[in-house]
Amino acid sequence: MTRTPPAVRTDDELPVPSYVLGQGLLDYALTSTPYPLMASPATGALTRADVTLVVCAAPGEQVLCGELTVELPLGDEAQALVSSADGIEAVPSDSYWTVTVETVTGRVRITLTAAGSGYVFDDGFLVRLRNLGIARAVGGTWIDVAENAVPLGGAAGTRGGAPVRLENAKAPFRPAVEAGSPNRFSAHRYSGSGADTAPATLVAAGSPVTLRWQDRQGVTRRLFGDFLPEDAGPHDPREGLDVTDRARLDSAPLLRPAVFTLRTTDTATGAISDESVTVQVDSPTCDGLTLTGPLTPREGRVAFDITGSFSVNGALSVEGTLGAGELRATGEATASGPLRTSGGATLDGALTTGGRLRSDGEVVAGHVSTGDLTAHERVQMFGTPETATISSGWKCSAGTDGLYAGHLTPPNPYLTAADLEVVVNGVGGERKTAAGVERKEEYGALFLPLLRGDTVQTGGVASTHVGFQRVFWIPFGTGGFPMTPS
Incomplete structure (x- = not known):
């Protein structure tokens, strides 16, 4: 009997689905998820796929089948479909069948046995082969199916012919882009034990955070940021830290707000994606701070402790304590609490403190009003007589x-x-x-x-x-x- 195959797609995006018509008593077609099949990456976990085998009799015919045997080529070569039988599961669409999965030389054999005297094919039947660990080599592969079947009215146990082969292909590995972020890059509060913690949006100064991302194969990753840990290895800040083999990293203690960027490069296509997270820091410590306008905290008492220079192009007003390596302001500087500088203070306007003034450098101001004055360098009080x-x-x-x-x-x-x-x-x-x-x-x-x-x-x-x-x-x-x- 000669049958005309159904119309199929022949464009370059998808290969022609595999099917076999008229070679046995039953017709077969094969599809997969993902489609087409993709070879596993060269290293790391195997790519998992599901294959669905469609079995049916020719239109207008009935076939009695007692057993179906499906064999998958096993190994690491280009022709192999799977690298291991681990985790493979065969699920028929009808509970009339029992299933066994075993490994024979170079193959994984899946046997489906019908109950009673056999299964009558007068409609479609599906066998879902789940969780296949696809071999790593790219190439053509196949699935062999042997049927123990007869047309209705024939002798039971008579085979319908030689095993049929459904050919397929393994395309190069290409990681799927999931909905939302493909990397799931995020920052979490540091626990020290590796336990899951809440997202880190605001942390205390001096606290590290834990950066996490989704483990994916077929990509390289580099991490950029100012507070990467020294024990993670030397790296050029312009090139980032190589974290390809990681899925998490604890940062160094954060002293000021930080931005971390994860760059992911697809090794197959070269496509690059960047994702960033920002962590704010409460009471940040700065090596230097330059403002072009007034600095006036409006709520509560604020303490400033700056190890480097502190420059304000305008007025400075602090409701609390001000400490700086060097203080510069083009306007007035006012602190309701003590003021301490290690590099001196230079102001075009007045300097007023509600507490003590202590400076290890020179203080130059239009007017100084303070409580106790402690100076470790020269205090020039006299003008020209x-x-x-x-x-x-x-x-x-x-x-x-x-x-x-x-x-x-x-x-x-x-x-x-x-x-x-x-x-x-x-x-x-x-x-x-x-x-x-x-x-x-x-x-x-x-x-x-x-x-x-x-x-x-x-x-x-x-x-x-x-x-x-x-x-x-x-x-x-x-x-x-x-x-x-x-």
Whole structure:
């Protein structure tokens, strides 16, 4: 009997499904999942596949079958279908059959035996061969099927002919892309024991994380990031760390927010995919921090402890403690708690602390307001001293804190020390006179600590003898003391 085969696809994407018609009493077709079959990768776990064998009688005919024998070539060569019989399971679509799986020389033999006097084929019948471990070599392979069958009315046990062969092929291995991330790359909280833990989105400074990804064959993998562990081996940061043979890695302790990127390269196609995870760090430690605007924490008390330089292009306000290797700001710097620097502080504006100021370097600021001041380098408090011989009605204003010193120049036949008098801060201000000098041939001196903004004006009898008075101004800063008449 000659039968016309069904129309099949002949394009380059999929091979023609394997089928055999008219060679025996029964017709056979073969399909697989995945389709087409793929050889296993050169190393690692075998690729698993399911093969479905479709068995039926010709249209309008009935066949009585007592036994079907399916044989799969076993080995590592290109013609082998499976590398091992381990895990293979045969599941018929009808419970009328019993199944045995055994290994014979170079083959895996699957025998299906019908109950009673046999199975009548008047409709389709399926045999699902599950969990086949496909051989690693690429090439053509086959499945042989022997039938013990007769047409209805014939003698039982008469074979319908020689075994039929269904040819198939093993394509090169190509990993399947699963729904969502093909690598399942993620970061988890570190446990130290390898136990599954919650995802790591925010961790304390100094905590490592565990990076995980799905184990896949036929790919190479490289991991990029700033906090990869030193014991994982040396690597070029531009090339990443080779993690092809891994499925997890514990990072080094995180000191600041970190981004890890897993690059996966398909060895068969060369296709590259990158996946990244980000882990935030609570109270990060920075080697350096540069801001182009104000830094003002708005909630709670915040402590800054920075081992490197800290530069702010604007104002700096910290509700808490500020510690830095070097502090630079173009505006004012304010800390409600102590301020500590090891490299000094340079500010264009004022420096104000609510606690102690400690610096191992030079502190330069327009104005410094603090509690205790501890300095391990030079503290420069004095500006350039000024001196002048005053004139009548002389008045000036302090541009910074400083020390005012006035004295009478000898010989002075007209004045006593009590006559050396100044008025601080104008009308209603305090009058100051020199003390302790009684003899006219000697001269007295008047020393006044002044705050920035204080005014000083000569007064009393001495104001009419200006040629016998001289003033020294010793500033505790860079602010001047304009010596101009009022």
